Amino acid sequence: MSLESIVHVCLAGLSTGMFIWLVASGLTLIFGVLGVLNFAHGSFYMLGAYCCLSALKIMGGNFWIGLLIGPLFVCAAGFIIERFFLRYVYHLALPYQLLLTFAFVLVFDDLVRILWGGGSLGSPSVPGLSGSVDIFGRYFPTYNLFIIIVGPLVALGLWVLIEKTWYGRVIRAASTEREMASAIGVRVPALFTSVFVFGTWLGAMGGALAVPYVGLLTPGMGEAIIIDAFVVAVIGGLGSLKGAFLGALIIGLVSSFGTRFMPAFDMFLTFILMAAVLLLRPQGFFGKAS
Numbered sequence: 001m002s003l004e005s006i007v008h009v010c011l012a013g014l015s016t017g018m019f020i021w022l023v024a025s026g027l028t029l030i031f032g033v034l035g036v037l038n039f040a041h042g043s044f045y046m047l048g049a050y051c052c053l054s055a056l057k058i059m060g061g062n063f064w065i066g067l068l069i070g071p072l073f074v075c076a077a078g079f080i081i082e083r084f085f086l087r088y089v090y091h092l093a094l095p096y097q098l099l100l101t102f103a104f105v106l107v108f109d110d111l112v113r114i115l116w117g118g119g120s121l122g123s124p125s126v127p128g129l130s131g132s133v134d135i136f137g138r139y140f141p142t143y144n145l146f147i148i149i150v151g152p153l154v155a156l157g158l159w160v161l162i163e164k165t166w167y168g169r170v171i172r173a174a175s176t177e178r179e180m181a182s183a184i185g186v187r188v189p190a191l192f193t194s195v196f197v198f199g200t201w202l203g204a205m206g207g208a209l210a211v212p213y214v215g216l217l218t219p220g221m222g223e224a225i226i227i228d229a230f231v232v233a234v235i236g237g238l239g240s241l242k243g244a245f246l247g248a249l250i251i252g253l254v255s256s257f258g259t260r261f262m263p264a265f266d267m268f269l270t271f272i273l274m275a276a277v278l279l280l281r282p283q284g285f286f287g288k289a290s
Helices: 003-034 041-058 063-084 094-116 142-164 166-176 178-183 188-214 221-236 241-261 263-280
Strands: 132-135 138-141
Touching (some): 003 041, 003 221, 003 241, 041 188, 063 094, 094 221, 132 142, 138 142, 142 166, 166 178, 166 188, 178 188
Antiparallel strands (some): 132 138
């Protein structure tokens, strides 16, 4: 295999990993702060893609306006779910939370079929990012390079938000000592709602950015990405954003090289890797041992 092929396979893996990271970041943030493993997070990704496409068509084909407006509608769904449903199961075991959030997966899948139909919808190209770039004599999509840049920028922004701002300090305090944070005046329920809505926005933004990448939008498209996001979150350590970022990079590269060299086993490589990591380090790369 030539150096050019290896470089292109790596770039493809990085772009895949960054798409998974954009979804896994919101999933990880919500679990790290609220302790809720939100199975409906893939539905936020799906709704973000559909809402972005609709906003794009309404606004005359401007993708960037669709990218800005679309995820905001999904945030409203996230607010309703947290405020009127999840808030009442925080004290219950994870299986109950998973059952509740899985119910919303079914609800949102049917909602998409009602509003947008059960068929596939074509996605547009992005002006200025629709071409290809010559890298070592082979062409690589410009939009994929754009995603490779966006992923680390999102990771840097989350690090600054969590580690360097007052809001981040309050989040860390409430996630570790809820009673103490409440005693010193932090409105913990409102804080948890804001974190859930922000995590919802991250998932929806991942879906909106995926509109030019996936080619076709289909009902149920969130189920595939949420499985990868769960694998990434488990490998990196539940609740660890840096672990999720590293896990997404690894899963993206493993998937890309698996597709290139072992297409018959591509589906299994991700789960084999997860099993190996959990056998050697059950809490994941950066998770805390229970």
